[in-house]
Amino acid sequence: MERRGRFVIGDGGLKLLLGVLEHGSLLRAAKQIGWSYRHAWGYLKHADTVLGAPLTTPRPGKGASRGMTLTETGRLVLERLLAARNRIDDTLGPSGPTSKDIAARGRRRRRSGAETRSRTPRGDWRTRR
Numbered sequence: 001m002e003r004r005g006r007f008v009i010g011d012g013g014l015k016l017l018l019g020v021l022e023h024g025s026l027l028r029a030a031k032q033i034g035w036s037y038r039h040a041w042g043y044l045k046h047a048d049t050v051l052g053a054p055l056t057t058p059r060p061g062k063g064a065s066r067g068m069t070l071t072e073t074g075r076l077v078l079e080r081l082l083a084a085r086n087r088i089d090d091t092l093g094p095s096g097p098t099s100k101d102i103a104a105r106g107r108r109r110r111r112s113g114a115e116t117r118s119r120t121p122r123g124d125w126r127t128r129r
Helices: 011-023 026-035 038-052 072-092 099-105
Strands: 056-059 067-070
Touching: 011 026, 011 038, 011 067, 011 072, 011 099, 026 038, 026 099, 038 072, 067 072
Parallel strands: none
Antiparallel strands: 056 067
């Protein structure tokens, strides 16, 4: 889904919103699709910014009563995305990214050996005198 040429939300976001609806928690929804919490949170904040309205709202409380729910805008976006995805799949057969593809988008990339070494040439700067 795009708005004025800017990406808003895709298949991964659809699964994320479904997870929030099902679990009432962004953390559990992100884990379900294989994304980090940080990636999921940033993804939703980007969508909120582009749409100009929040898709989710925090549910205050302690323990199990805490979490997240969809706003009315979030429910409308979810309904429209589901309808579009179902029309595409009915016409072309199941398409789009696999669950594995979606999960890979939210993972941190591993650093190569050169990037994991210390960035200072002579070791830790705090220990030099």
